[in-house]
Amino acid sequence: xxxxxxxxxxxxxxxxxxxxxxxxxxxxxxxxxxxxxxxxxxxxxxxxxxxxxxxxxxxxxxxxxxxxxxxxxxxxxxxxxxxxxxxxxxxxxxxxxxxxxxxxxxxxxxxxxxxxxxxxxxxxxxxxxxxxxxxxxxxxxxxxxxxxxxxxxxxxxxxxxxxxxxxxxxxxxxxxxxxxxxxxxxxxxxxxxxxxxxxxxxxxxxxxxxxxxxxxxxxxxxxxxxxxxxxxxxxxxxxxxxxxxxxxxxxxxxxxxxxxxxxxxxxxxxxxxxxxxxx
Amino acid sequence: xxxxxxxxxxxxxxxxxxxxxxxxxxxxxxxxxxxxxxxxxxxxxxxxxxxxxxxxxxxxxxxxxxxxxxxxxxxxxxxxxxxxxxxxxxxxxxxxxxxxxxxxxxxxxxxxxxxxxxxxxxxxxxxxxxxxxxxxxxxxxxxxxxxxxxxxxxxxxxxxxxxxxxxxxxxxxxxxxxxxxxxxxxxxxxxxxxxxxxxxxxxxxxxxxxxxxxxxxxxxxxxxxxxxxxxxxxxxxxxxxxxxxxxxxxxxxxxxxxxxxxxxxxxxxxxxxxxxxxxxxxxxxxxxxxxxxxxxxxxxxxxxxxxxxxxxxxxxxxxxxxxxxxxxxxxxxxxxxxxxxxxxxxxxxxxxxxxxxxxxxxxxxxxxxxxxxxxxxxxxxxxxxxxxxxxxxxxxxxxxxxxxxxxxxxxxxxxxxxxxxxxxxxxxxxxxxxxxxxxxxxxxxxxxxxxxxxxxxxxxxxxxxxxxxxxxxxxxxxxxxxxxxxxxxxxxxxxxxxxxxxxxxxxxxxxxxxxxxxxxxxxxxxxxxxxxxxxxxxxxxxxxxxxxxxxxxxxxxxxxxxxxxxxxxxx
Numbered sequence: 001x002x003x004x005x006x007x008x009x010x011x012x013x014x015x016x017x018x019x020x021x022x023x024x025x026x027x028x029x030x031x032x033x034x035x036x037x038x039x040x041x042x043x044x045x046x047x048x049x050x051x052x053x054x055x056x057x058x059x060x061x062x063x064x065x066x067x068x069x070x071x072x073x074x075x076x077x078x079x080x081x082x083x084x085x086x087x088x089x090x091x092x093x094x095x096x097x098x099x100x101x102x103x104x105x106x107x108x109x110x111x112x113x114x115x116x117x118x119x120x121x122x123x124x125x126x127x128x129x130x131x132x133x134x135x136x137x138x139x140x141x142x143x144x145x146x147x148x149x150x151x152x153x154x155x156x157x158x159x160x161x162x163x164x165x166x167x168x169x170x171x172x173x174x175x176x177x178x179x180x181x182x183x184x185x186x187x188x189x190x191x192x193x194x195x196x197x198x199x200x201x202x203x204x205x206x207x208x209x210x211x212x213x214x215x216x217x218x219x220x221x222x223x224x225x226x227x228x229x230x231x232x233x234x235x236x237x238x239x240x241x242x243x244x245x246x247x248x249x250x251x252x253x254x255x256x257x258x259x260x261x262x263x264x265x266x267x268x269x270x271x272x273x274x275x276x277x278x279x
Numbered sequence: 280x281x282x283x284x285x286x287x288x289x290x291x292x293x294x295x296x297x298x299x300x301x302x303x304x305x306x307x308x309x310x311x312x313x314x315x316x317x318x319x320x321x322x323x324x325x326x327x328x329x330x331x332x333x334x335x336x337x338x339x340x341x342x343x344x345x346x347x348x349x350x351x352x353x354x355x356x357x358x359x360x361x362x363x364x365x366x367x368x369x370x371x372x373x374x375x376x377x378x379x380x381x382x383x384x385x386x387x388x389x390x391x392x393x394x395x396x397x398x399x400x401x402x403x404x405x406x407x408x409x410x411x412x413x414x415x416x417x418x419x420x421x422x423x424x425x426x427x428x429x430x431x432x433x434x435x436x437x438x439x440x441x442x443x444x445x446x447x448x449x450x451x452x453x454x455x456x457x458x459x460x461x462x463x464x465x466x467x468x469x470x471x472x473x474x475x476x477x478x479x480x481x482x483x484x485x486x487x488x489x490x491x492x493x494x495x496x497x498x499x500x501x502x503x504x505x506x507x508x509x510x511x512x513x514x515x516x517x518x519x520x521x522x523x524x525x526x527x528x529x530x531x532x533x534x535x536x537x538x539x540x541x542x543x544x545x546x547x548x549x550x551x552x553x554x555x556x557x558x559x560x561x562x563x564x565x566x567x568x569x570x571x572x573x574x575x576x577x578x579x580x581x582x583x584x585x586x587x588x589x590x591x592x593x594x595x596x597x598x599x600x601x602x603x604x605x606x607x608x609x610x611x612x613x614x615x616x617x618x619x620x621x622x623x624x625x626x627x628x629x630x631x632x633x634x635x636x637x638x639x640x641x642x643x644x645x646x647x648x649x650x651x652x653x654x655x656x657x658x659x660x661x662x663x664x665x666x667x668x669x670x671x672x673x674x675x676x677x678x679x680x681x682x683x684x685x686x687x688x689x690x691x692x693x694x695x696x697x698x699x700x701x702x703x704x705x706x707x708x709x710x711x712x713x714x715x716x717x718x719x720x721x722x723x724x725x726x727x728x729x730x731x732x733x734x735x736x737x738x739x740x741x742x743x744x745x746x747x748x749x750x751x752x753x754x755x756x757x758x759x760x761x762x763x764x765x766x767x768x769x770x771x772x773x774x775x776x777x778x779x780x781x782x783x784x785x786x787x788x789x790x791x792x793x794x795x796x797x798x799x800x801x802x803x804x805x806x807x808x809x810x811x812x813x814x815x816x817x818x819x820x821x822x823x824x825x826x827x828x829x830x831x832x833x834x835x836x837x838x839x840x841x842x843x844x845x846x847x848x849x850x
Contacts, residue, residue: 033700063377064699066451070814071379085695085702089820131453131511131538132698136577136648136690137705138540143650146542152505156539158453159701163427169699187701215651215693220702 021058022050023079025072028061031167032193032255033083036061041189041255042082045097048247049080049240065160079226079233086221092228094237096221097248099261100188101206102141105176108201114183116208117144124153125182128172131156141185144212155181170194176202192256204258219260291790296336296390296435296744297669298787300522301586304671306788309750310796311849316752316764317774319847322797323364325357327842331813332805334667335390335435336744336785337844338398339799340412342792343367345398346801346844350379350386352402356415357844360792364846368415370400378403378426385805385813389667390435390785392443394463399443401432407445407461421466423447429454437520439529439559442469446516450537450579456514456551458531460562470562474514474533474550475500481550482562489566490616491638493547503546512544513537514551518581518667521599523613528556528565530599530613532580535571540650547572552580554601556616566616570603572639575648576629577661577825578604583669584613585679589727591619600726602670602681604663605640607633610726622729624722625664625683626713629657648690650706660688660710661825662740662807669785671745671753676767678732680753681722682741684808685713686830694822708826718830721745721755723770733770739834742808744785746798754798756782758809759837762800762845778802778845781838783809795848803842804834813840 024046028036034043036059043057050057060077062068069090073081086093106112114121127150130139145154157175161168169190175181177198184191185207195202210219224241226234241248249262291308298304311319327333331349338345344357344364351374357364379386392399397418398410405424410417423445424430429452437444443461447454456474461467472482481500489495496502501509514533521530533555536548553569571578584599589610591598598619601609606627610619621633630640646657662684671680690706697703712718719737724730739758747753751767758781764774781804788798805813810824811831821829 027699030700066698067379067814068698070816074815074817083697083700085697088695088697090817090823130701132701132703136540136650136708137694137696137703138538138543139701139703142540142543143704146540147650151543151545154505154543155507156453156511156543158429158511158538159699159703160429160452161699164425169701190700213651216704217695220695 019055022046022053022055023058023060025060025062025078025081027064029163029166029168030064032189041251041257044251045248046082048244049237052240052244053236063163073225073227079230080237081225083222084225086223088225091225092230092234093223093225094234095241096223097241098252098257098259099219099221100258101210101219101260102139102185103188103191103204103206103258105173105184105186105191105195106182106203107176107179108203110182112183115205117148117212122150126153126155128155128157128175128181128184130159130169130172130186132159139187140212140216140218141207143216144218145185147213167194173198188258189255192258196256206258206260293336293339293787293789294393295338295437296392296785297519297521297583300439300524302519302521302583302669303585304669304744304746305673305748306746307749308788308790308796309748311748311752311788311798312750313752313766313773315849318849319764319774319776319798320850321776321845322848323846325355325364325844327353327355327803327844329353329803329842330840331803332385332387332809333784333801333803333842334387334806335801336787337799337801338391338393339787339789340393343412344799345391345393347388347391347400348842349388349805350374350403352388352400354391354398354400354410354415356412370410370415372400372402372406372408374402375404375426378431385807385810387433387806389433392436392438394438397463399436399438401434401436401445403431403433405430405432405447407436407443407466409466419466421461423459434517437522438463439522442559444520444529446531448515448517450513450515450534453511453538454515455510455512456516456533458516460559472557472562472564474516475504475509475512477501481564482557483564486558487564487566490568493572493637493639494549494567494569499547499549503549504544505546508539508544511538512548512551516581518579519583519669521584521586522559523586526614527559528613529559530554530556530584532582534579534581535574535577541573541575542649548574552578554580554584554611556613568611568616568618568638570607570609571605576657578663580604581667582665585670585672586613587672587674591727600672600679602665602679604659604666605630606659606664608724608726620729624681624724624731625685625720626658626687629659648706651693652690653692654690656687656689658687658713659684660686662686662827666742666807668742669744671747673747673751673767675749675751677725677727678723678767679726680745680747680767681724682743682745682755683720683722684740685715685717685720686710686740687713688826707822709821710826710830712830721765723767735765735770735772739831739837740808742783742806746786746788748788754786754788756784756786756800756802758783758804758834760802776847779843780804780841781809781812781834797846797848799844799846801842801844804838804840809834811835812838
């Protein structure tokens with residue numbers, strides 16, 4: 001324990017004496033994660049981190065599309081990316097700071113109570129899923145439904161959304177609220193945030209099974225990331241995640257991020273995963 | 280004697296990337312020949328100052344060379360009448376930086392076109408701009424697409440009569456593909472033909488007479504998809520367009536369907552991964568042929584159509600030749616859309632041939648991909664037997680010169696990835712050299728005899744275009760930076776010169792103001808195949824660039840990035 005304190009103190013001195021800005025690359029228009037006004041939860045956590053380091057955040061904005069890491073972190077435009085699944089190849093991820101899941105979003109008044117891809121209701125309801133379109137790659141619900149032959153009643157929503165609006169990915173959640181679709185199978189952090197902002201009450205329930213078939217994960221642990229060999233910064237981030245765990249949890253709760261690891265709201269379900277990562 | 284090309288152009292210029300409307304990339308110049316080509320020396324160089332993949336052809340008109348760079352799409356006009364070809368003017372379109380994040384496979388541009396004293400430029404952020412060729416002054420600019428919807432433009436415009444033809448990119452982003460005709464004088468949209476959706480938006484009407492039954496019916500652009508999937512169905516038009524003045528038809532291919540996995544889009548997914556013939560004045564479709572119905576492999580159908588009249592079956596047939604991504608060299612009757620012949624020009628395992636009755640590939644179900652299942656030895660890999668890099672055709676030799684890939688791929692397990700804040704999963708794809716171990720091959724193909732006549736194996740995929748001359752010299756470049764001249768009849772290597780960066784551009788040849796013949800090429804590695812260098816990707820990340828990096832780990836040792844124009848001539 002005393003060793004731990006010593007290391008933390010050492011890093012703090014290092015950072016404070018440098019006072020270099022915390023250089024973060026982020027999407028300027030991707031709520032609830034980040035936007036250029038600093039309104040996303042990753043913005044908030046970055047601000048916490050910078051405060052801890054006695055520094056400030058300096059953003060490089062870049063749409064989080066294919067080539068994002070290549071053009072930002074790898075191109076040395078910044079030193080930190082605030083959210084990536086653990087074990088992503090193209091960067092060095094820290095320990096995860098939250099684990100979330102794909103969720104079913106329905107209107108509460110419909111009383112559909114869908115918890116599993118095997119629910120027979122999914123054969124007749126109109127289902128919205130997020131689409132990526134990266135040549136054979138897609139969001140886990142898109143795969144899980146097509147594996148079951150559920151195709152003709154599925155509507156695709158671009159994961160990129162309409163970038164002209166100030167909340168591009170929200171269309172799929174608004175479609176549930178409006179009744180355009182009966183159920184959305186969407187990534188939890190996005191779904192939780194926008195579901196809480198609709199004019200009608202929506203239910204947000206983790207999908208099941210958490211690993212579909214033998215190989216198709218529906219849940220992901222999310223970490224921060226640095227470039228490989230950026231050891232000191234990587235350690236700073238790991239220690240920050242450890243020490244400020246409660247503050248991070250509070251931010252995530254404020255944004256209604258469904259959690260599988262530690263659910264501060266009590267509504268998030270079960271199952272701490274022992275093995276992190278998705279590969 | 281193999282046929283003749285429509286509308287031969289005998290001038291020493293090279294006014295569009297494909298040189299002529301038939302897209303032969305054949306030059307009538309013959310000063311540089313098989314005997315003296317070995318004396319070629321560098322006459323002039325010019326650095327573009329840009330590092331990404333330089334896929335464009337330098338254009339030559341009125342003693343001026345026009346060079347367009349990848350993003351930010353700078354245009355340079357170089358004065359060929361002066362020593363060292365100094366910059367006459369430079370145009371900066373101020374392309375939006377956000378466009379870089381939207382382009383799928385490096386921020387390339389495949390060239391500008393010259394017509395009637397005007398340079399027509401497409402920008403990555405979806406504009407077509409007309410520039411005064413003499414001054415670089417903007418005549419008009421027209422915004423055709425929306426970055427916010429994932430659209431970009433990377434193709435070279437084709438100017439036909441009073442129309443500028445432009446298509447979009449971005450099938451991976453859920454973009455709905457289109458070809459648009461602009462009025463060349465005003466930039467106003469004359470017509471737009473979508474690649475999916477209702478007939479009236481695809482410009483399918485009474486004149487539409489497809490050869491094969493599976494292309495006949497009402498609103499197939501809707502009914503061959505699950506409900507509404509056509510709205511985001513891909514079929515973008517990012518490749519090449521040819522034109523037959525006699526038939527008044529333009530020909531172009533459409534990209535693969537997207538963005539669903541194939542299980543999620545049952546049906547033929549019209550009108551993706553096929554070729555359209557359209558009336559250039561009205562845009563009305565005359566016929567369509569689908570090379571890859573319900574594409575499984577990312578076999579975009581955007582490759583060039585080389586038009587020629589060939590002696591087939593005792594007569595002369597008006598055909599197009601297409602070296603398609605799916606590995607087949609198609610000879611198609613360009614008046615009707617009938618497949619005259621289709622033969623594999625690279626090793627093919629993904630299908631078992633083309634059924635002559637239906638025109639459809641014969642499926643090889645044993646290699647159909649399904650997430651989580653291991654599928655090995657799918658050939659050709661997603662970049663195809665040939666990607667966008669255009670072939671050349673010589674009426675003298677009757678041979679089509681194909682810059683080919685020799686790549687296969689495995690699907691193995693599941694890989695997680697992350698985009699726009701959202702984790703997603705897909706097959707772990709790895710590409711590697713096909714049979715023989717060479718990743719590329721420069722092939723001379725006899726489209727009448729339906730066979731390979733000779734070929735040159737290359738270590739890397741041949742990702743450059745080709746030019747061929749009336750003196751039977753063919754030029755191409757390699758990704759490790761060799762610019763080569765070969766005997767177009769025999770395949771004998773006659774000359775080569777090392778340039779500063781790998782070549783993914785298109786060679787041209789022209790007559791300079793001094794009456795002498797020159798050859799020009801843009802070096803500057805990049806594009807999908809060169810992403811490992813241009814994007815600085817980690818060679819340990821085998822599945823990066825959609826699995827292409829696995830096949831290219833040695834490219835960073837072989838070349839570095841950097842756009843540079845080279846002009847060669849005889850001493």
